[in-house]
Amino acid sequence: MASIKANARKVICIGRNYADHVKELNNARPKQPFFFLKPPSSILPPNSGPCLRPRGIKLHYEVELALIISKNVKDLGGSDEKGAMEAIAGYALGIDMTARNAQDEAKKKGLPWSIAKGFDTFLPMSDYISKSSIPDPHDVELYLSVNDEVRQSDSTGLMLFRIPRQLSEISRVMTLEKGDVVLTGTPKGVGEVRAGDVMTAGIRVGGKELKEGNMRVA
Amino acid sequence: MASIKANARKVICIGRNYADHVKELNNARPKQPFFFLKPPSSILPPNSGPCLRPRGIKLHYEVELALIISKNVKDLGGSDEKGAMEAIAGYALGIDMTARNAQDEAKKKGLPWSIAKGFDTFLPMSDYISKSSIPDPHDVELYLSVNDEVRQSDSTGLMLFRIPRQLSEISRVMTLEKGDVVLTGTPKGVGEVRAGDVMTAGIRVGGKELKEGNMRVA
Ligand SMILES: [Mg+2]
Ligand SMILES: [Mg+2]
């Protein structure tokens, strides 16, 4: 659905939200959620071509559950489960593609992550997933395979900071607007893809496949 | 004009683009332009209330010339002056408000700048300035006073990387879209503002005042 891209004014990504992923990148476990922006121009809707690896870039995948925001939200309470659920219009599956070598260099130099996270096609997304098809966003399985080899497969129940807390932290800084996209963090197993690789990402609810898609890297 | 905010899908800010400003913050002079994103939700249109200082935040101003993008632009050449001018629909004056202590901490920890740069009201902007009223964007004077004391006042001729190069670097990473806003960097003289301070920012062309506005901090 092109409209996720058309309607997004900002894309906010939670970093380091699964303990085993924090460890695999030798990062510090955050005391509170932190986040960064990807530009809406980086969204790659289904069937709109390959994910492009920029020259000289070590391209990493990070499969994530995406929330599509339903309305303007400001200063949500950190344990306001009802408010958080009302702020969600629906879901999608997203892959937070990352120029890992550029990000590593930015981290070392204290520079922003925007370039490392913001190239065109760096956010392959699924079609819209209706809210009713995910009874509990903290109980779905995300997975990602590369050339049919499973690399990521974990439950969103492993999130360090749950969705109400994420939306609270974001909305105390920047007003969430209708159509905004929130990526909720990636489980362990991130890694590199190269030209010609095919990523298959999907989401299961109660053991049942809800959405699956392929994405070629070029 | 609310429409600058309504039409912006992304706001891209060039960092460290004036030599004396690089020095005053003890930063390294960049070998190539780098940039970061502010969310469109941070734009504060004229006459829409004060600029808000979040609790515990050391709030800094950075006056900048803003470009409003005219059309989709990708892979612009670095010395394509004509292409760059065609990509500009008009101008505005912007203040890239920055949570300096949060940014300093992010830099130290290798974390993204999005929070330090992205709070609501962190981008006070002027009305739209027509393209014809600025014959040469590299020859205008930007200034900013706090409580009538001049703090920043320099020519855009001092930019380390000129506008074509900026748009080239951005558009090789992320497609520029119609309505996007580009902040071109701040001259020396940045500093702190506190509740009750009034910032006056303006732009002069050929010694003549083109646009001036006041902004209260709360
Ligand atoms: Mg950033
Ligand atoms: Mg991620």
Ligand SMILES: [Mg+2]
């Ligand atoms: Mg700035």
